Amino acid sequence: MRIAIAEDSAILRAGLVELLTGRGHDVTAAVGDAPSLLAAVTEQEPEVVILDNRMPPTHTNEGVRAALTLRQRHPDVSVLVFSQYVETRYAADLFANHPAGVGYLLKDRVAEVGTFVQALERVRQGETVLDPEVVAQLMGASRQRDGIAALTAREREVLELMAQGRTNAGIAEALFLSPGAVEKNVTSIFAKLQLAPAPNDHRRVLAVLKYLQV
């Protein structure tokens, strides 16, 4: 695999490079912040990008934000975000639009080297990789509400258009909403419909299925 790494801790970055090259992978870039990563990806497109969520300058969610940018600019590059903690909001943001080829793992998981490399491989093939904690949290967040009844009128409209096979851009156009607003609605629908995204499942499809059953 051709892999690019963005991790601000030098020791961990070196460790990852060593680990991956030791297993015959090609590390195209190993950098310490999001802008350098985006530049490196544009230069030599890797297959997978490993991103630490917490990097300079704000040390909050640089990884998730860079991942979203990457998905827009380079839809073919798969992204695996590493995080010290799993935050519901970050996970929801990350999986709102294109869960395929995206992964979100706790940093500790690199300790299980075999599983970690497998996860990279799965993300590269377009699967969705979720840390068990992410699943638990999204389930926890969605447990608070009860299905379709909890949807607002706007969210139902969005879901209806999703069922007609429209993309987010199409929905935005039909409802005169900004793409961001549609995204928010879609995220909210997923949460309300208790769609914990199991690997390989496309939540859009699941959401629509749930809607059609009502």
Added chain:
Amino acid sequence: MTTILAPGTPGTAAPAPPLPAYRFLSGFFQRRTWSAFLYHWCSLVLASLGLAYAVTTVSLGASLAVTVVGLAVPAALIAGARSWGSLQRALCRSLLGTPVADPVPFRRRPGFTGFIRSGLADAAGWRAIAHQALSFVTSVTGATVSIAFFFAGLGAMTHWFWYQFLPPQQASDGSWHRGSQLGPDVFVDTPPLQLAYAGLGALLFFFLWPALNHAFARLQAALAAGLLGPTAASLRVRDLERSRSRTVEESDAKLRRIERDLHDGTQAQLVAIAMKVGDAKERLAGEAASPAVMALLESAHGTAKDALVDLRDLARGIHPPVLNDGLETALETLAANAAIRTSLICSLPVRPSPAVEAIAYFCVMELVTNAVKHAHAHQVRISVKSDGGRLRVRVGDDGRGGAAVATAVDGHRSGLAGLAERVAAVDGALAIDSPRGGPTTVSIDLPLAMDPAA
């Protein structure tokens, strides 16, 4: 640590250029004499208004004190008397050249009764009312004396001119005179007397009037400085509050730094160790390694992973980094991770200061834990909103109630007591409504910003 020391002490009025000292001989020609004269006129006009305000406040307060709602009127009047103080301080500064520092700003406690309490207990307002009453006497006296001497001197000095317009008066000997009558048959109409009279007038006008005018101005300035400025105690309270705010903020910043250092240093190193041990383990698994070595690696790997989990919980307890991204984001994860159904309503158009966010976060965390552990609740509702410079947090559960800020009977503090202390450190308030049998609602009221007075 970044402590910026601004030049000068904050909160004191900018020093006005000092007026030249009053001189007896040339006082008449000094600018300060004339501006003080203007001051006396102004204070004469204002005196009756001030007295009317003071009398109204005290009499209304006495008659309305029978109802709580009625107390709002005197509370507002007392707090409002501060504007009298501002006006008088402005006059003192501009006309007397005596700057009087502003008192510590009015601090309104939350709620209606809070407003009444803070209004009735507003020392600066009461002192302004005392100034209204006292300065009525000093203003009327000062202005009357000054104006009287001014015109008396002016009149006597120019008598030689205007005496010709006086009506003629007859003395006891039948002779007719024009001019002021100083005593029986003593009229100022002879040149020596005219001269003496003009001399006396000049003395009054050029020396005595400025001196008296100045003396009363000094008295007025002293009264204003004594009653309309800050008291030493209030300044000390403000300084203590500021230094306490700084302490809270600094300790919050320190905790953040510790968490960052743990994340950047120890945590990253531990992950690297766990990763390398895991790598070694997998590489050896393919070969015929001795079971003893494999067991050692296995145990090292397990310990490293446990340490990572422990360290993560520890760091999160020190300062959850997600708080840097806002209270709402942090609380979302908290709600999702709770062991029971937890709903969160959060509406914060303005971000609170970081230290306040941290206090609110840890309070909610503790309260949700309490709801699960002690109240055996099935459901928790968290609501967070801002309201006029205050952050209002409410955590309600449907548990069995009976929560209280326990007094230390057995020398053991309850978690709620710790929360109340944390909240009080930023002048917040924590109210518990938890009857036996439930439900429990804990309301926390915090300032959005740490030091609004600074």
